Amino acid sequence: MPPEDPQALLQRGAARHAAGDVAAAERLYRQVLKRRPDEPNAHNLLGVLARQRGDAAGALRHTERALAIAPEEPVFLANRGAALAEAGRLAEAVPALRAALARRPGDAVALRNLGQALCALGDAAAALAPLEGAAALLPAAPEPLLALAHARREAGDAAGAAQAAKAALDRAAAAPVLAGQARFLLAALGAAPAPDRAPAAYVRDLFDQFAPRFEAELTGRLDYRTPALLAALLADAGVAAARRLRALDLGCGTGLSGAALAPFARRLEGLDLSPRMLAEARRRGIYDALHESDLLDWLPGRAAAFDLVAAADVLNYLGDLGPALAAIAGALAPGGVAAFSVEAGVGAPFALGEAMRYRHDPAHVAALAEAAGLAVAARQAVVLRQEKGAPVAGALFVLRPRG
Ligand SMILES: C[S@@+](CC[C@H](N)C(=O)[O-])C[C@H]1O[C@@H](n2cnc3c(N)ncnc32)[C@H](O)[C@@H]1O
Structure with a gap:
């Protein structure tokens, strides 16, 4: 049987990846690189896998290999920004995400990552526009609304924060952890009764x-x-x-x-x-x-x-x-x-x-x-x-x- 075409291998890897079988996805991406060492998508997807495993250094390494081959690719630029943010290198993440968004303004995940990085850097006012953009692009998703609620709270807009947190809660029926976080934020804003403790998942994510x-x-x-x-x-x-x-x-x-x-x-x-x-x-x-x-x-x-x-x-x-x-x-x-x-x-x-x-x-x-x-x-x-x-x-x- 002739060896499988790298493009077909890449697609099979991405399908395994989407199905949550990360070990099989990684094996397939590595097979692609054996046949075609400069396939940038395989490097980029190995970076995504590394980030999902919490290996921020590995994510950066793979994403930078992809960018060395295709420096203008907005998806790779956005993933580099996400990996930098994950590694705590927020000041570098911000320009990387801006570079990605200059090439692909409708990337809702990059907008949310940019807003969250700006907020964590203490510039909540600058975080509002990208987070509002992310929420508008994904109107049914609770995550950008929750991030927007946090940024508004940080920026001193308690009423706007409560409104965004309520909207996040309305959209979080299938995401109990996010719903718990939205409720806790509403309690901190005085818009819901304070529970006996912070949700463990909120504390874990925060830290x-x-x-x-x-x-x-x-x-x-x-x-x-x-x-x-x-x-x-x-x-x-x-x-x-x-x-x-x-x-x-x-x-x-x-x-x-x-x-x-x-x-x-x-x-x-x-x-x-x-x-x-x-x-x-x-x-x-x-x-x-x-x-x-x-x-x-x-x-x-x-x-x-x-x-x-x-x-x-x-x-x-x-x-x-x-x-x-x-x-x-x-x-x-x-x-x-x-x-x-x-x-x-x-x-x-x-x-x-x-x-x-x-x-x-x-x-x-x-x-x-x-x-x-x-x-x-x-x-x-x-x-x-x-x-x-x-x-x-x-x-x-x-x-x-x-x-
Ligand atoms: C502000 S940090 C303080 C860390 C350390 N004690 C210090 O003085 O640097 C609070 C830590 O408490 C942990 N924490 C909060 N609630 C906890 C709980 N219910 N059980 C275990 N750890 C908890 C958090 O994950 C976080 O790492």
């Missing part, structure tokens, strides 16, 4: 997208200080930095908090919802074990397993802290200690802010801790970080099981 930029932004522009402040309060409360404790870093993120906890820990475990944050934490090399889970699901199986349980800038994704405090109390060994931060609110036990995080009244947190069998060993009012140039007020707690 998966943020992971490649998290540390640079938090320690730079946002002047994030919570891990160091929490470690200092632990020391003030008499916890020795003697590398003796079995420590658990809840919502460990990329490991900024783990680095501050390490001097206390004989064994350090981390837990997080976001696989990309965990991948960054793994690279840091300071954790003995890392777990991908929701803290409320994971903690109940670890009775009395830790001497120190910490959560830096994590409990602000939960509204009702009762279940989390009870679960933390259950995971502490006798003589153990818990340490965490909350964003400080006044009056209501918890309130969901427009920034889509919860604030907690410290007096109510102390009462919930008591109810969970934890006594307050130390407490401190602090500035956790900056947000849009303003300080974020917080409270730190160190708690011990009651005697």
Whole structure:
């Protein structure tokens, strides 16, 4: 039998790809390149596959090979922009996406990627036009409307944000995760009741997208200080930095908090919802074990397993802290200690802010801790970080099981 024509192989690969059989698609794209090494579509589609697997570096490599062969192809330019955004290289993603759109103005995905990149760069006003364009091109799709709602919220247009979030919700009947995110955004805008917690899928997506930029932004522009402040309060409360404790870093993120906890820990475990944050934490090399889970699901199986349980800038994704405090109390060994931060609110036990995080009244947190069998060993009012140039007020707690 004569060898299959590369074009036919490419089409078969694209069909397998569309059907979700990524292993077969990859095999077929690679066969194309064996027969025709400069087939740009095969390089480009391998880039798309790599991006779907979360391999942003691989996606860029393949897409750049495609562009080296066909530098003007708008689809390849758009995919390079998407891969740059995925890798957290937003300032480079923006011109790449603009170059793609100059050649193909009706590319709704490139418009949405451009809007989201501009919004993440802090220019929500510039994000509005591309996101409105994307929403107009795909009037039945919830994704561009949800992105538009976020950009309008960032730009200070709460009413417009609520209108776009409601429109996204109306179109999300077949997409429960997007519907949950639209409802949560509506709650943060005051247009729906606040749920007990942020949806886990929302938190996972948020931090998966943020992971490649998290540390640079938090320690730079946002002047994030919570891990160091929490470690200092632990020391003030008499916890020795003697590398003796079995420590658990809840919502460990990329490991900024783990680095501050390490001097206390004989064994350090981390837990997080976001696989990309965990991948960054793994690279840091300071954790003995890392777990991908929701803290409320994971903690109940670890009775009395830790001497120190910490959560830096994590409990602000939960509204009702009762279940989390009870679960933390259950995971502490006798003589153990818990340490965490909350964003400080006044009056209501918890309130969901427009920034889509919860604030907690410290007096109510102390009462919930008591109810969970934890006594307050130390407490401190602090500035956790900056947000849009303003300080974020917080409270730190160190708690011990009651005697
Ligand atoms: C702002 S980051 C803080 C990361 C780290 N603790 C630090 O101080 O740099 C919040 C982290 O908490 C994680 N997170 C939020 N809610 C969570 C939950 N219910 N279970 C597990 N992880 C959660 C997020 O995925 C994110 O990585």
